[in-house]
Amino acid sequence: MDRAISVLRMNDTGVFTKPGPHQYPHQWNWDSALIALGLSHVDLPRAQAEIRSLLSGQWHDGMLPSVVYHSIPSDYFPNPQFWQIENSPSAPSVPTTGITQPPLLATVVKLIYDRQPIHDFAGEVYPAILHWHRWLHTARDADGSALACIIHPWESGTDDSPRWLHLFESIQPEALPEFQRGDTRYVPATERPNRTEYERFIYLIDVFRKLNYAPRELLAHSPFLAQDVLFNAILFRADEDLRALAISLGRPTDEIDGWRRRMQQNFNTRFWDEKIGLYYDYDVRSGRPIPVNTASTFLPLFAGLPSKEQAQRLVEEHLLNPVEYALRGEVRHWVTTTAKTEPTWEARRYWRGPVWIITNWFIIEGLRRYGYDDLAETIQQDSLDLIEASGFREYYDARDGSGCGSDDFSWSAALALELSKFPVPMKAKS
Ligand code: GLC
Helix, strand or coil, X not given: CHHHHHHHHHCECCCCECCECCCECCEEHHHHHHHHHXXXXXXXXXXXXXXXXXXXXXXXXXXXXXEECCCCCCCCCCCHHHXXXXXXXCCCCCCECCCECCCCHHHHHHHHXXXXXXXXXXXXXXXXXXXXXXXXHXXXXXXXXXXXXXXXXXXXXXCCCHHHHHHHCCCCCCCCCCCCCCCXXXXXXXXXXXXXXXXXXXXXXXXXHHCCCCHHHHHHHCCXXXXXXXXXXXXXXXXXXXXXXXXXXXXXXXXXXXXXXXXXXXXXXXXXXXXXXXXXXXXXXXXXXXXXXXXXXXXXXXXXXXXXXXXXXXXXXXXXXXXXXXCECCECCCCECEXXXXXXXXXXCCCCCXXXXXXXXXXXXXXXXXXXXXXXXXXXXXXXXXXXXXXXXXXXXXXXXXXXXXXXXXXXXXXXXXXXXXXXXXXXXX
C-alpha cells in the first residue's frame, strides 16, 4: 500500500490533493472527501486539512461546488473565467464552479469519527455540512419531496452516463460560446465523452451563467433537471451520518429528521420500477422515469433504502444476472458502470461501461449492509486485483482489466487504502 500513499503524496499540492496529476489539476468535491478518507489511515491532520480546504470554496447560500480552483494556474477547461461565478451574490472569493457534486462528505467525516479522535474537528465542520445539506433540500427541491435535483450531468459525478442521453435529446443548443476542450489532451478521445454530449455540457454552463446561478432561476429554467438515484441515495445516507454526528455533538436533529422522513416516503415511489426491479432516475422536465440500466441502481443499498425484497431483486435479478452485470463472456471484472444489455454500452468510454473503484466501493458497502458478505468480498478482491495489475487508474476496461482515463488517480489510491486496510463492517438492515 506504499504505492497508494505515494500517489496521494504526489498529487498533494500542499493545499489540496488533485484527483489526477494532469487531467484534474484542481480540487474536486467528492474526490476530496474520499481522499480525506484514504489519508485518514496514514495522516489524520492532512485528511482534516483536505476537508477544510474543500469547505473554503463553499458558497454563502450553502452550495458546496464541484470544483474549487484555488487560483492555481493550469490548462484545465472549463476554467474559472468560463464559469463567471462573480456575477452571483452567493459566490465565495475563491474561484469555483457554479454547480455541486454528490454529497459524500458527511459520510466520510462520520466514518473517520467512528475510528479516530476527531470530536473537535467534527464540531468545526458540522455547521458547514449542515448548511450544504439544507441548501440541497431546499434550493434543489423542485416538488416538496426533499429529493434533490441536479441541473447538469457533472453534478451526478457520473458525467457521461448514458442515462443523460435521454434528457439531451430535447436539448438543442441554439448557440454555443467559444471553447476549446482540454479533456482529450492527456486521455484518448475514445475514452472521453463524444462531441455532441460535450457541447451540451458547455451549453448548460452558458445557460447557468446567464442566470447568474440564482437557484430559483435554475430550477425554473435549467433545460436539464433530474432527480438522480445515485445523488439522492448518497444524500440520504449522508443525512443519516450527519444525524449521527449531530447526536454525538449534542446538536438538535429535528431538521435532519424532517428531510429523512420526507425522502424515505418519496424515494421508492419516485424511483423504484416494480415490474423491472430496478431504480430509475427521473426526468423532472418531462415528468418521466429514465429507463436506463446503470450501476447507480445499486446505490440505494449503500443508503439502506430498499426493503429486503427489493435488495434481493437488485442482487439476484440484476447484479448476478450474467446478461447484465455478472461476469460472463468478454466481461471479466466487477462491476461495469452500465449494464451490458444497454445499446450504449462501451468498454472503454467514460461511464459507459468501464469499472470504477468508487462505484465498486458503494456496491461493496451496500451489499454488506444487506448481508451479502460473500459477494461483497468477491467484488472487493476483484477491485484490489485490478489495482494490483493495472495501477491506480481512473477506470478499467472490464474485459481485460487494463486501465483507462487518468493515471495515478487519487480516489483509486484512497479507496485501495480503505478497502485493504480497514474494511468497514456495516450493520445488517433490521
Ligand atoms: C470525472 C468524474 C467525476 C470526478 C472528476 C474528478 O469528471 O466523472 O466524478 O469528480 O472526474 O476526478
